Amino acid sequence: MSKLDELLRELCPDGVKYKKLVDAVSIERGKRVVRSQLSIRGKYPVYQNSLTPLGYHTDYNYNANTTFIIVAGAAGEIGFSDKAFWAADDCFTVVCPENVLNRYIYHLLLNNQNQLASKVRKASIPRLSRSAIENLVIPIPPLDVQREIVRMLDSYTESVVELQRRLTAELTARKTQYSFYREKLLDKTEMKALMVEIANLGKWSGGKTPSMAEKKYWESGTIPWVSSKDVKQPILSDTIDHITNAAVDEASMTVYPAGSVAIVTRSGILRHTFPVTYIPFETTVNQDIKILVTKEGISSRYVSYALQAYGENIRRTTKKQGGTVDSLDFQKVLAYKIPVPPIDVQDRIVNVLDNFEKICSDLNIGLPAEIEARQKQYEYYRDKLLTFAENGNTILSRAEQSRAEQSRAEQSRAEQSRAEQSRAEQSRAEQSRAEH
Known part of the structure; x- marks a missing residue:
């Protein structure tokens, strides 16, 4: 009891x-x-x-x-x-x-x-x-009952906050570590590589917006259409908006192949960030996006990492002054040079960075899901603790208390397993870097 x-x-x-x-x-x-x-x-x-x-x-x-x-x-x-x-x-x-x-x-x-x-x-x-x-x-139970309920609920709330703090700290540390390795691996002063203008990495193209007035261009669309609001992650998983085959045929939209690299050249986000994303599926783009289809001998994944690594310098040196909307001088972007080593070296660098990217991505996905699960659990027990039967008993039967303890144990094991997996992935990434 x-x-x-x-x-x-x-x-x-x-x-x-x-x-x-x-x-x-x-x-x-x-x-x-x-x-x-x-x-x-x-x-x-x-x-x-x-x-x-x-x-x-x-x-x-x-x-x-x-x-x-x-x-x-x-x-x-x-x-x-x-x-x-x-x-x-x-x-x-x-x-x-x-x-x-x-x-x-x-x-x-x-x-x-x-x-x-x-x-x-x-x-x-x-x-x-x-x-x-x-x-x-x-x-309104007696004061001692209120105190015990508050103690139990506050304790659970504190555990949720602490979990969020620890997961956020781990994600921040991983992102910092990832940025360090990316910049180290792509440091042009240490890399034996040709300095290549961005214009010469492949074919760059732009996009446009099909008429919003034509419902047949948008309703039940299945073809991804990239705009600046989509370019928030290093690897794009999907787009917010999709267009139809009618838009492609009648509005002359170009469908670019999977494995392209997109950058934002016109958006308010350019005040502080240079958005770059790798697109692993066929897509169309709007007029604020420039998209690259790399030529033979150049890895599009490598290019996306390199543009991310040099992104702040690109943004700072190519940003247009004035104007109602922040934008880049794309000709200056094309003239910017990045290091391009032989393809086998590109692939090894991509392998190392992909490992770190996966760690950060898993944490990024897992953190809100874990917090949401804990929050729902808190709400469940809060409801139970604050629901009184006519005889004055609370909800927590022995079976429910047992399930609660089992749930906490499973969460603890899951956190330990996640930490061990993260350490193993980090070790593999460092080993891959050492081989490089």
Whole structure:
């Protein structure tokens, strides 16, 4: 029997009492704030219509450890501040009496967030009424029970945050290591290679946009159409938009072969990044993209890595000045030189970098999936912990507790296996580099 079950049996033999939220706590509306009151010297975050602070105030109207509810804009969002803050008039704050823990109310409101969201009035600015909040019926167990529930849920939340921190740190370290090896392997001062103008790597082409007014060019399209919003990963997996065979035939769209390399030459992202991607499937492109089909003796994968390695210097030296949209002087891009070693050396370099790319890609995919799984698990147990039967018992039967412990053990084994696999892949990559 868990400690929580023991407390419920001892303190709530006749069940847990339910109350309207307004009868259990004080619900107060925040105070209006104008932008002129915000200060860069302000110490206290100002919450208005989202969980992101509007700015900072030199004063506060609510103490630390207080729950608040957004009632306009991102209506129905629940926040908790661990330090003093300013709640604006688009927030309701929950002020608890001595027999109610604010952190307990926070978890409870999160558990009822869907119910609150269903009562949000849809308009140009979504709004949640005071009555929808006040009439929410909630369980109010004794203080010791609340403390144990908060301890359990906070502990689980902390484990999710810690997992996210560790996975993010590992991904950042891998990306840093990958960039180091890429730049080291492609360093033109150390490589025995010819310096070749980008223009001479193969055939460069541009694209265009089929008429958006012609539905037959877009509806149920299956042919990838690359635009700047797609070029965010070193290897493209798919495009957001697709066109039809009718667009290819009637709008004279060119379909480029698998294994092409695309760069963005016109987009706001060029203010800080030079987007490059390798495209492992046939595709079409729009007018903001230039695409390369490499000639014999030049690996397109090698070129994509080289353009990534020299991307910042290319962007800085070829970017056009002025203009409403950031763009590159493509003639200057074509004149830029990169090192091109013999094809067998290109292939060995690609093999090393592909290993590192796979490690980073696996982490990139696994991180959000792992966090989402943990978040869903937290929501499941939160619902269970905050759902009381009439006799006062919580949900966690022995079988469910056993499943929870088994799930944690499996997650621990999965994390250990992932770490071992990552170390093995790193070792293979370093061995491949040594052979090179």
